[in-house]
Amino acid sequence: MNKESSLSLQAIQETVADLLLNRDQIIPNAMFAGDFAINAERLRIYRGNLHAVWINALRNAYPVICRLVGDAFFEQLSILYGHRFPSQSGDLNVFGQDFAKFLQDEASVSEFPYFSAVAALEWQQHLAYYSADFDALDLMNFLSTAGENAAQYAFEFHPAVALVQADFAAVQICLAHRGEQVQALDIPLNTTSYALVSRKDWRVELTQLSQAEYIALQALRAGSSLGMALERALELGSEIDFEFDIATALQHWFQRGIFIEFRCKD
Structure with a gap:
């Protein structure tokens, strides 16, 4: 200088x-x-x-x-x-x-054009890794506390959780590229896809969702009670002719550690 x-x-x-x-x-x-x-x-x-x-x-x-x-x-x-x-x-x-x-x-x-949707989904996974850490809510703990009134409870989501809707098959593309061998896609690239991004034990997980399951989680995130959210998902399931399995969905959500608190709405 x-x-x-x-x-x-x-x-x-x-x-x-x-x-x-x-x-x-x-x-x-x-x-x-x-x-x-x-x-x-x-x-x-x-x-x-x-x-x-x-x-x-x-x-x-x-x-x-x-x-x-x-x-x-x-x-x-x-x-x-x-x-x-x-x-x-x-x-x-x-x-x-x-x-x-x-x-x-x-x-x-x-x-x-699907590159942008894939990148948006990857960014949510990136953010999930660096989010604050909280103890995840256990399903048995919730059921033992809520009992017969479980449908009346609302949940607080873990800060690492993201719900993603993409206009392209971004979820399937990301899942197909996570292993050493790229998996072939059996759907058109312009297929709308839905995903849950979560983190448990500092491991980020990407889960493909059905539209009904996505709607249920969106409702829960907006503050709806479990009963109202599941009812909306069941209604949507009947509209588009597929079954929404409540028990399986609940197990998957809690296994992925997406909830940290619960409170009764009534």
């Missing part, structure tokens, strides 16, 4: 940031002493490190998108994203919060 520079610290920081983000930016002689070529090479290294941080942060949050597009193209998308959505926080875990919006608008992936 040129000791004779009279630039303020803020001006220096802003200029260096511009140099890192824009490789065509001219290096000001007033700021850097020494050989121009050496300074340019040092900035290239710093810029490469910045890109690596972007790529690694996004790859951590979006492993399925990375697998869908391949490592090389994912790196290009990550760099484009970093330029369009500069980090607003010192916490890299929130850097990718606009990636679904980015994919929705990015011309190079316009032929794959």
